[in-house]
Amino acid sequence: MTLIDLANPTRFLALTARVLPWLIAATAILLAAGLYRSALAPDDYQQGATVKIMFIHVPNAWLSMFVWGVMSIASLGTLVWRHPLADVAAKAAAPIGAAFTFLALVTGSLWGRPMWGTYWEWDARLTSVLVLFLMYLGLIALWRAVEDPSRAARAAAVLTLVGAINIPIIKFSVDWWNTLHQGASVFRADGPTMDRAYLIPLLIMAVAFTLLFVTLHLAAMRNEILRRRVRSLQMMQASRVAFSSETGAGSREATASKQTGAA
Amino acid sequence: MTALAALIRRDVRIALRVGGGALIGVLFFLTVVVLMPFAIGPDIPLLTRLGPAILWLGALLASLLTLDRLFMADHEDGSLDLIVMGRTPLELACAAKALAHWLAAGLPLVVATPVLGLLLNLDATATSAVALTLLVGTPALTFTGMIGAALAVTLHRGGLLLAVLVLPLSVPVLIFGVAASQAVIVGPTPFGTPFSILCAISLVSFVVGPFAAAASLKHGLD
Numbered sequence: 001m002t003l004i005d006l007a008n009p010t011r012f013l014a015l016t017a018r019v020l021p022w023l024i025a026a027t028a029i030l031l032a033a034g035l036y037r038s039a040l041a042p043d044d045y046q047q048g049a050t051v052k053i054m055f056i057h058v059p060n061a062w063l064s065m066f067v068w069g070v071m072s073i074a075s076l077g078t079l080v081w082r083h084p085l086a087d088v089a090a091k092a093a094a095p096i097g098a099a100f101t102f103l104a105l106v107t108g109s110l111w112g113r114p115m116w117g118t119y120w121e122w123d124a125r126l127t128s129v130l131v132l133f134l135m136y137l138g139l140i141a142l143w144r145a146v147e148d149p150s151r152a153a154r155a156a157a158v159l160t161l162v163g164a165i166n167i168p169i170i171k172f173s174v175d176w177w178n179t180l181h182q183g184a185s186v187f188r189a190d191g192p193t194m195d196r197a198y199l200i201p202l203l204i205m206a207v208a209f210t211l212l213f214v215t216l217h218l219a220a221m222r223n224e225i226l227r228r229r230v231r232s233l234q235m236m237q238a239s240r241v242a243f244s245s246e247t248g249a250g251s252r253e254a255t256a257s258k259q260t261g262a263a
Numbered sequence: 264m265t266a267l268a269a270l271i272r273r274d275v276r277i278a279l280r281v282g283g284g285a286l287i288g289v290l291f292f293l294t295v296v297v298l299m300p301f302a303i304g305p306d307i308p309l310l311t312r313l314g315p316a317i318l319w320l321g322a323l324l325a326s327l328l329t330l331d332r333l334f335m336a337d338h339e340d341g342s343l344d345l346i347v348m349g350r351t352p353l354e355l356a357c358a359a360k361a362l363a364h365w366l367a368a369g370l371p372l373v374v375a376t377p378v379l380g381l382l383l384n385l386d387a388t389a390t391s392a393v394a395l396t397l398l399v400g401t402p403a404l405t406f407t408g409m410i411g412a413a414l415a416v417t418l419h420r421g422g423l424l425l426a427v428l429v430l431p432l433s434v435p436v437l438i439f440g441v442a443a444s445q446a447v448i449v450g451p452t453p454f455g456t457p458f459s460i461l462c463a464i465s466l467v468s469f470v471v472g473p474f475a476a477a478a479s480l481k482h483g484l485d
Contacts, residue, residue, distance in 0.1 A: 134430075141427055141428075146420070151417070151483065152418070157482075158475050159414060
């Protein structure tokens, strides 16, 4: 089974119908385990219980960037390989990514109030994530502005690839600028600086959120394929109605002329 | 090369002609700056402190206003199809069109800055700092905005959608443009640091803008 086999939407629908229940179950189990381990994690000696916001905030923030990465690969699929499902993947991912980004901003702001003394600070990391959120919204607006999906897909693909420049800026903003937001503490050259008691629940939550994204993304892609089928069926129906009324009028005229001829 | 020079000359001439609409951007810039004291109040020290930010915002909005002219007029009279089909690489043609657009619509904004600086009570060094950052920064606004203009022309949508797509991309230019101007006025960071980042952003936009715009024209027009 390669990527090109999935180019057939029917085969994709059949495969995802079999995979989705397992994915949902795995997501639910991992989310439950991650939340349980997060609840059991000890309070921080400085931050107290608020450190547990991290187990929600950090996976959301990782995924906000990961989803844009997925959309960038899908956009390459649209522009370069012309994979028929690539634009479906890109379109379905945008609202999910916007939701993750929004949650990262909200949880971060709730965490910032007790720790930094402010809900919002115009520091490099926060600002660049806010710009990412605005770009998600712009992309959704672009998808919704154009009726023809394939035309919208190519425009959205170009915009997604241009916006991908923002991703490394977000990732390294805490290293390039001396900011209020702390630097990386998990993915570092010298290993994580976080205690195992926090690291293990965080990693479980990260995997659970990634699975959640995959589940939601596949479900949204199925919906999008079905929505496009409904749309093309409706258009076929409309054209058939228009065509039959035209021919109907023609035949009526023909019968009318026959009648006048008989008379 | 002669084809590109001819393209630039033609675009500048059309933009400066009656109905070209390039100089309306300057008028809009002036109006935005004049509106600010009405919103903030005629508080001269405050206006001086906000001066660079006001000038930069005005220039950003003014350059956004003229952006949809960049490809729309050529699309309407069919010459855009000729440019896309022509032997000149489309990326170079896009870069030439953006350069022409900047000459006709961006450069007048920079020229108008010293006059508008007087309205905001900026001294000579501050005004020249803002003018210098605008001189370096407005090409970046044009070249990133060109991506949005190309998307808008392929989608037959302009106006608000263009603004929503382009404004997030221009945030870094705004940040470092204002930061460099403020560095001259209040310090403490040296002017060179944000200014060289601004130059770097402009150079990156010269590369990314034409390629992205050409890609969206190639894939989007039919």
